[in-house]
Amino acid sequence: MNQRARASLSxxxxxxxxxxxxxxxxxxxxxxxSLYLPQPPTDLTATRIGNEVHLHWTMPKRAxxxxxxxxxxxxxxxxxxxxGPCETAGDAKYAPDAEADxxxxxxxxxxSGTSQLVTYTVELRNxxxxxxxxxxxxxxxSGAAPAQAAAxxxxxxxxxxxxxxxxxxxxxxxxxxxxxFVAKQEPSPKQSSALLRKGAATPxxxxxxxxxxxxxxxxxxxxxxxxxxETYHYTAQRIETLSLGEHKIEIAxxxxxxxxxxxxxxxxxxxxTGLVAVGSPDEHAIDLSxxxxxxxxxxxxxxxxxxxxxxxxxxxxxxxxxxxxPAFRDAAAxxxxxxxxxxxxxxxxxxxxxxxxEVEETLPx
Numbered sequence: 001m002n003q004r005a006r007a008s009l010s011x012x013x014x015x016x017x018x019x020x021x022x023x024x025x026x027x028x029x030x031x032x033x034s035l036y037l038p039q040p041p042t043d044l045t046a047t048r049i050g051n052e053v054h055l056h057w058t059m060p061k062r063a064x065x066x067x068x069x070x071x072x073x074x075x076x077x078x079x080x081x082x083x084g085p086c087e088t089a090g091d092a093k094y095a096p097d098a099e100a101d102x103x104x105x106x107x108x109x110x111x112s113g114t115s116q117l118v119t120y121t122v123e124l125r126n127x128x129x130x131x132x133x134x135x136x137x138x139x140x141x142s143g144a145a146p147a148q149a150a151a152x153x154x155x156x157x158x159x160x161x162x163x164x165x166x167x168x169x170x171x172x173x174x175x176x177x178x179x180x181f182v183a184k185q186e187p188s189p190k191q192s193s194a195l196l197r198k199g200a201a202t203p204x205x206x207x208x209x210x211x212x213x214x215x216x217x218x219x220x221x222x223x224x225x226x227x228x229x230e231t232y233h234y235t236a237q238r239i240e241t242l243s244l245g246e247h248k249i250e251i252a253x254x255x256x257x258x259x260x261x262x263x264x265x266x267x268x269x270x271x272x273t274g275l276v277a278v279g280s281p282d283e284h285a286i287d288l289s290x291x292x293x294x295x296x297x298x299x300x301x302x303x304x305x306x307x308x309x310x311x312x313x314x315x316x317x318x319x320x321x322x323x324x325x326p327a328f329r330d331a332a333a334x335x336x337x338x339x340x341x342x343x344x345x346x347x348x349x350x351x352x353x354x355x356x357x358e359v360e361e362t363l364p365x
Contacts, residue, residue, distance in 0.1 A: 034067040037132040038096075038124035046120050046138035049237075050148075050254035051111045053104040053140045055120055061097040064132045069096040074125040077102055078134065081142060082116040089120070106142070115143030115251075117244040141249040146172045146238035152256035154234050156263050160224035163208075165236055165256070167219035172238040176252070177208040179223060182231040182260075209239075228265035228297065229349065233258050268353040269295045269345035272326070277341050277361035285331045286361050290343055292326040297347045303328045308338030308360045322346050338362040 039060035047054045055077065062068055072093035079089040094100040102122075110118070118141055121134035150166040163177060181204050210221040226232060238253040274291035288303060300322025304314035318328055333339060339362070342355035 034063055034065050035128075035130065036067065036069065036126045037064045037130060038069055038073050038126065039064055040124065040131075040133050041100075041122060041135040044120065044122060044135045044138040046118075046140040048140045048145070048249070048251045050145050050252070051106050053106060053118070053120070055100075055102040055104065055122070055138065057100050057122060057135060059094045059096055059098045059100050060124070063126075071095075074127075074129075075100070075102075076123045076125060076131075077104065078121045078123065079104060080119040080121075081110065083119070086121075110142040112144050113142070115141045115242050115244065115249075117247060117249070118142055139244075139247045139249060141242050141244055141251055143242075143251070145251050146170050146240050146253040148254045149175060149236040149238055149256045152234070152236045152259060154223075154232075154259045154261045156228075156261065156266070157222070158267050160222045161226040161232070161234075161261060161263060162220065162222055163234065163236070164220045167217040168238070169217070170238070170240075172217070172240050172253075173212055174239050175210040175217075175221070175236055176239050177210070177221070177223070177234060177236045178255075179206050179208065179226070180204065180233040182233060184231075226263055228263050231260065231262045233260050235259070265297060265347065265349040265351060268351040269293050269298055269347050271353045272301060272343045272345050272356045275341065275343055275356050275359050277339075277359045279333075279361050279363045281335070281364040284333075284335070284363070285329045286333045286339065286341075286363055287327070287329050288341055288343070289327045290356065293345045295345070295347060297349070299346050299348045299350075300324045301326065301328075302344045302346060302352065303330075304342045304344070304355055305330065305339050308340045308362070310340075314340070314342055314355065314358075333363045335363050335365040 039062060041057040041060065044055060044057040059073065060069065072095055075092045075094055077089040077091065078086040080086050089104045090102065092102055117139060120138045120140065123131045123134050125131045147168055147170055152165045155162050165175065206225065208221065208223055210218060235255040235258050237255050240251045242249045242251065270293055272290045272293060276289050278287050280287055302316055302322060303318035305317045306312050306314045317330060317332065338360055340358040340360050342358045344353045344355045346352040
């Protein structure tokens with residue numbers, strides 16, 4: 001092979017290999033190792049209940065350089081009173097991407113005296129104690145908390161659940177009552193019909209707020225949204241609202257003991273009205289009719305009869321199951337005999353009203 005041929009072959013070989021050499025040579029510049037500095041939280045909140053402040057935030061999933069964090073992260077909680085220096089409220093560890101909760105048990109000096117603004121931040125630190133900075137601030141207040149709602153009780157009434165507590169003259173502005181629904185394994189007939197009507201189940205938790213009027217503690221309230229034949233847990237807290245600088249701060253009392261109430265319906269429907277009896281000799285019967293009741297839990301009506309002028313107790317003549325509509329035909333009436341009729345209403349809990357005033361009718365012969 002001559003020199004020119006060898007040179008051509010070498011050129012072709014180089015041309016074939018060059019793309020691979022170029023590709024292999026395009027390596028990204030080396031990156032410094034991650035410092036694993038957790039990103040500062042941005043959703044810190046603070047809630048004062050009694051002599052404790054409950055902090056909540058979401059732990060970051062990544063470091064500031066977007067590297068995934070692994071293992072529990074060190075958290076330092078800072079408390080500052082009236083824009084003073086940061087004081088350590090505590091230290092803890094939480095997993096990345098976790099919902100973090102921390103309770104600051106206030107020292108005695110912060111649970112009495114004049115209320116002052118308290119600012120909280122949390123710092124997340126790497127294994128070398130370094131931090132990327134504090135979280136967003138969250139605010140609370142020092143000073144005495146409202147007194148617990150004493151003698152808190154609940155009882156069933158026709159208007160709803162009556163809630164009562166011992167009145168006080170402290171600086172509270174309202175009573176906040178939490179109602180928690182206790183679900184059953186099987187819904188009652190009344191609950192099933194309510195679900196069909198409303199298309200939704202009872203909300204698991206609801207809040208009722210009772211505002212003081214002219215600084216007067218009302219000491220009672222009605223929960224008119226509670227349903228019959230259910231079980232509820234109730235707790236109450238007194239709430240004081242403060243204006244500290246540009247911030248409105250709530251201080252809640254410790255919750256009252258939980259009151260559990262079964263709202264079993266013990267109230268009968270109203271007495272039926274407008275009862276009328278008309279004899280139908282051609283059909284050998286006496287027809288009764290009356291004005292319909294309007295209760296939501298009405299199961300129906302029961303019809304009673306006795307001989308006119310008799311002192312005997314009225315006897316039920318309607319079927320075992322309550323009559324659904326406000327009408328009934330007495331096909332067992334005997335011609336020429338007078339009868340005294342009355343009607344009662346009954347609900348799904350078998351609460352029966354008193355009987356209506358009697359009306360008399362005789363089936364003509």
